Structure formats: C-alpha cells, structure tokens
Amino acid sequence: MRILVVEDDEDLAEVLVESLEEARYAVDLARHGGAAEELMTANRYDLVILDWKIPAPDGLELLRQWRAAGRDEPVLMLTGRREVSDRVDGLDTGADDYLTKPFSMMELMARVRSLLRRRSRTLRPLRAGEIVLEPASRRVTFAGEPLKLTPKEFGVLEYLLSRAGEIVSRTELTEHVWDDSFDAMSNVVDVIMYRLRKKIDGGRSAKLLHTIKGVGYVLRTERGES
Structure with missing residues (x-):
C-alpha cells in the first residue's frame, strides 16, 4: 500500500x-x-x-x-x-x-x-481464473488454497488484478507499488514477477501472468499460452 x-x-x-x-x-x-x-x-x-x-x-x-x-x-x-x-x-x-x-x-x-x-x-475481492485476492484481509487463495505472498508480491498482484486483461507498464507498476526512491535500473520488478509466476503458474504451459516485451505485463482472466 x-x-x-x-x-x-x-x-x-x-x-x-x-x-x-x-x-x-x-x-x-x-x-x-x-x-x-x-x-x-x-x-x-x-x-x-x-x-x-x-x-x-x-x-x-x-x-x-x-x-x-x-x-x-x-x-x-x-x-x-x-x-x-x-x-x-x-x-x-x-x-x-x-x-x-x-x-x-x-x-x-x-x-x-x-x-x-x-x-x-469497501473494496471487493479481486478475481482472475483461480486467483482470489481479498484486500480487507490481505488474503490470497489459488484454486481454493491459501497463497503466501510477501508484501511487495501482494502489491504487484493486487494492481495487476485490478487491471486484469490490460497491459500495465513497468513504470505504472513501480509507481503504484514502490515509493519515489525506487531505482529504475533495479531488477526487483523482474524478481517479483518471477516469484509470482512460480507461485501461480508453476510448470503449467497455460499461463495467467505474461510479459509483453518492451511494453509491460498483463494478467489474463483466462489461462493462455505464454
């Protein structure tokens, strides 16, 4: 937040x-x-x-x-x-x-x-596919099972879910989740996205989280090929 x-x-x-x-x-x-x-x-x-x-x-x-x-x-x-x-x-x-x-x-x-x-x-749960994120309790479930996320992983997922189906630029994502001292040259966003993919998409060929090269990221409402 x-x-x-x-x-x-x-x-x-x-x-x-x-x-x-x-x-x-x-x-x-x-x-x-x-x-x-x-x-x-x-x-x-x-x-x-x-x-x-x-x-x-x-x-x-x-x-x-x-x-x-x-x-x-x-x-x-x-x-x-x-x-x-x-x-x-x-x-x-x-x-x-x-x-x-x-x-x-x-x-x-x-x-x-x-x-x-x-x-x-006052905020409704955010959903996409098998993911449900509840802002009030800061609880995330995946396929009905609790998903353990770090605060930054939660923040990134929450923002992507709020914009599900839309491409979110790296700049927009960092501006929402990080403060103004964020180092634009850091690879921390890539690290967070890697962790989220591992937790959500695992070894599945059909993915929810996608990187649009040179543009940003998108969370699909249905699984699609990466």
Whole structure:
C-alpha cells in the first residue's frame, strides 16, 4: 500500500517515513502544499498523513481542494491545535481521523492500520481464473488454497488484478507499488514477477501472468499460452 506524508518538520517527517517503511508501506514525502498537490495529481494513494500547518497551501486548504475534486483517499490530519473547534473544522472539511501533537508513533501506526482496514472493507475481492485476492484481509487463495505472498508480491498482484486483461507498464507498476526512491535500473520488478509466476503458474504451459516485451505485463482472466 502507498502512503503520502505531507509534513514540513524535518525531524518528524523522517520518523514518520522510517516507521511507515519499516511496516512495509511505500511512502512518498511532500514538505509543502505545492509538492503535495503535484504528488496527488500524479498518483493514487491508499492513505494521506497530512499536517495542518504546512507552507501554503496549508493542510486544511489542501484537504478542501481534494474533497471538492472528488478525491476519496483516507486522510489522517496531524496538528498542534487542541481546541475542539479546530478538530471539528478538520473533520468537517473531510479528514477521516485527527491526531494532536505530540503523539506516540505506536498510536499513529494504530490509526494508520485502522484507516487502511476501514478502506479495504469497501473494496471487493479481486478475481482472475483461480486467483482470489481479498484486500480487507490481505488474503490470497489459488484454486481454493491459501497463497503466501510477501508484501511487495501482494502489491504487484493486487494492481495487476485490478487491471486484469490490460497491459500495465513497468513504470505504472513501480509507481503504484514502490515509493519515489525506487531505482529504475533495479531488477526487483523482474524478481517479483518471477516469484509470482512460480507461485501461480508453476510448470503449467497455460499461463495467467505474461510479459509483453518492451511494453509491460498483463494478467489474463483466462489461462493462455505464454
């Protein structure tokens, strides 16, 4: 899952990013409102952690713009404002949760997990052939049997299933599953695809996962020759 952190305090931003990455989330960081606008325009996120007091536009104005534009990503707002009226303003503007500073990272991570679970419950299971992926429980079955996947394998499979039958470019895949620090020259995508093929297609001549040379990858809804 991919999370956008919008925080101008360097020390806090560093702790947030490190904690989220340790929990195996892909994380993008914006240090001011303008950078956050650019990232939100270019990407879809599973969650946004948004500080109210950032260089213009501030967090509340950003949130107002996103909701007006129909963006429905869950937003956890961070702020030093402790007045009930401020909390009401944040929630009424569209924040899904609100955390006042100072806070413990344990509490923040618990709220992140809660928001992501809540969002996942609204997502339907993804299916293709004998594969069923349930976003809410992060469970994958193949021919009725549980399939053990690493977080990155899960992320890649989830995105390919969401675009089943369509060719997904390598760039699009890495932008969705990895963060902005991903090394484009790395062969990690090839490694993940190799592992997924081994787990899903095995020694079968008819495949679900295909590489379109020079273009990207596609997950067929029915098995076809590779």
